[in-house]
Amino acid sequence: MKAKGELVKAAKKLMWERGYEAVSPRDLLEESGAGQGSLYHHFKGKMDLASVALGEVSDEMCELARETVGTDGSALDRVFRYLDVSRDGLKGCRMGRFAAESSIAEASLRKPVERYFRELQGLLAGALREAQAEGEIAKRLDANELALMIMAVVQGGFAVSRVYRDRNAINRATETAKSLLKSLRHR
Amino acid sequence: MKAKGELVKAAKKLMWERGYEAVSPRDLLEESGAGQGSLYHHFKGKMDLASVALGEVSDEMCELARETVGTDGSALDRVFRYLDVSRDGLKGCRMGRFAAESSIAEASLRKPVERYFRELQGLLAGALREAQAEGEIAKRLDANELALMIMAVVQGGFAVSRVYRDRNAINRATETAKSLLKSLRHR
DNA sequence: GTCTATAACTCGATAGAC
DNA sequence: GTCTATCGAGTTATAGAC
DSSP states (O other): OHHHHHHHHHHHHHHHHHTTTTOOHHHHHHHHTOOHHHHHHHSSSHHHHHHHHHHHHHHHHHHHHHHHHOSSSOHHHHHHHHHHSOOOTTTOOTTGGGTTSGGGGSHHHHHHHHHHHHHHHHHHHHHHHHHHHTTSBOSSSOHHHHHHHHHHHHHHHHHHHHHHTOTTHHHHHHHHHHHHHHTTBOO | OHHHHHHHHHHHHHHHHHTTTTOOHHHHHHHHTOOHHHHHHHSSSHHHHHHHHHHHHHHHHHHHHHHHHOSSSOHHHHHHHHHHSOOOTTTOOTTGGGTTSGGGGSHHHHHHHHHHHHHHHHHHHHHHHHHHHTTSBOSSSOHHHHHHHHHHHHHHHHHHHHHHTOTTHHHHHHHHHHHHHHTTBOO
């Protein structure tokens, strides 16, 4: 039963680095130290293992998002706290990196990613709505749409960083998003 | 010599749909109608063919960007014209979709993508700088950084769209970006 | 539950006839 | 310049001993 846990751990590590398609069962067995049959004893196949691994990553990312966007500080500061997270643009989002792969069409892989995105959008939209209610920022923009755009900046920031081979491009993009949000204040 | 052109055409089509890694030489031969040896007669291999195809796509996308961000209309309107392009979020950017793949590490694939991104950022930054000079928007934000963020919104919009399976999520994200830019006016 | 061995297939690339 | 045939390696998955 140890092999099962080791396989999931290996999948979480390797698929963060390389995504789904670029990781082979062979890689997973090697990384985990498990024997050939173990993968297919505990899981239906590579995709089933990936699905379990992504489910765990999704849980971890949701928890992290709740801590980041959490409850202390002003509503707008909580949104800024999410944008202020220092990101390595060359790595890619542990969840969002699967969006570009064709495997995202498979429900078992897409669902954990969608769950994280919905949770994150809800957290950001909640904080933005609160910021609007308390007069921190203008009310004319829909909080849900603003949250969606903020998430797009982060996801797209990874893309731009990788193309430019500049691990900080993403952090400059989120900094600019902060500046734009500030321009919604005091109206 | 017909096979060469057909192979490039096939690569441009299939790699738009599926990226680099998910397209095999087999797929390319089938789509193009060329025989097995033709690929390796005209190109060094799959990557060389992809590089030529991406080069052509990069040229086309640069030209399209120049037309879109072009010269007529106010500077800010030209930026809005780029954001207003209707995008199918489920498809993915013809260039940006390669950013998430590990093959982007290969210079011959990354270069055409980077060339397009630099061209686009330059066009957007130029229009934004002009908008600032003419007093359309506030000057306190760097035009280059704003352009970078706008590109991130578009690239990330594709990611969010695909995860949500909502082809319009990207268009809502760009619409919100427009609204935020408008909040920089009249200060 | 874990392992070794291997099946059946596809991958990117090459050889060589025409 | 194009084709058919095929290589060696790597892919996902299965069989069956322990």
